[in-house]
Amino acid sequence: MHFTTMLNMSLDNPQKLSKDALITSLLSFLENDTLCYRNDGEELYMLQSKLWDPLIDWFEKRFNVKVNSTVTLLNPITDSNSKERLTRHLFSHSFEVLTGYKYSCEASRSLIITCALMEGTIDSEKAANLALLEQNFQIQKWGNVEWSHDIHECDVISRLASSYIFCHFNQEISNIQSIS
Template sequence: MSEWTPRRFYEQATPTETSGGYGIALDGHRVMTPGKSALVVPSRALAEAIAAEWQAQGEKIDPGSMPFTRTANSAIEKVAPQKDAVAQMLADYGDSDLLCYRAAEPDALVRRQADLWDPMLDWAAASLGARLVPVTGIMHAPQDAMALKNLADRVHRMTEFELAAFHDLVAVSGSLILGFAATGPDHDPDDLWSLSRLDECWQEETWGVDEEAQALALHKRAAFLHAHRFFVLSGAD
């Protein structure tokens, strides 16, 4: 039996100004989250992106083709009720950041990690007030407590909509520093994604491309780039 999907029941999807921000109306009726909360976002630009997803639907509504709607729903229903816990969970990535765990060999990989990852650690020290120190191997080595506090304070200042996007920027890349870099104008998000895959790319160069792993990487890249766009739009007004 085929899975049931809702049919399109409206003609026009439009952003609307409402109490607390911007909503989306379907023929004048406001969109609700799956849990029946009002779908209200902080910027018109984000509301326009969500409305565009609804407008682009065909005869049947495909939730899988609506990432902005899905992330906004998560911000309202999943992040907001436990905002401090989500923020701390993401901040904890700083103590085991991908950029800090380096290979002992071969020399070419060691040099590549230093050449590409050290500048990001320098950027974090200058821009975020947090100097993280790289170590060799996979054993955990605690980072400076003040550096971690500075990073955590920044995470906790984010809104629930920023955190919903920041979650994917950090969790998909494995790096709190790359996540922060993706929230500002100084770095191209595609370049940051490539930095997060440095070790995987090395393995591909050495042993060849695994098609299943490559497909997963493309999926994660799309999630990372969407999260970057959602973060930017959430603060666009």
């Protein structure tokens, strides 16, 4: 189902998105990235810092950008140089690959997690665990809602794994076509 969805989205383009518009939508995930919003409760904040900060550090070094986080509801500021660098990187991908990126961002609520997944820094299960960190923290504290939390976690993992495979398959197709 996920492959069919991404394939149809990239072929049919029902929203009639240009590559520019698709990249702008991906960059909006950075402005609202789940890894940038921290809980002001000490226990969860420490867990977020422990698990999210290494990935943010990797992202900053890999793309030569600066990522800010906040404990308020106000969006952290992303400077224009960082957006420009990320835009150049994203433009290096085909429309189909960017469609997979968007699918992953929608599942994880994070461009940072998506980039780490697509570059092989983390796998889909680790990506899902990072994306669902707050939910899993609450489950440990208050318990699991049967047939809700489990299904949601499996859905996020399958979406992330599917988008990874979809992106890499389409990247290989692009590489083969450019060689021919």
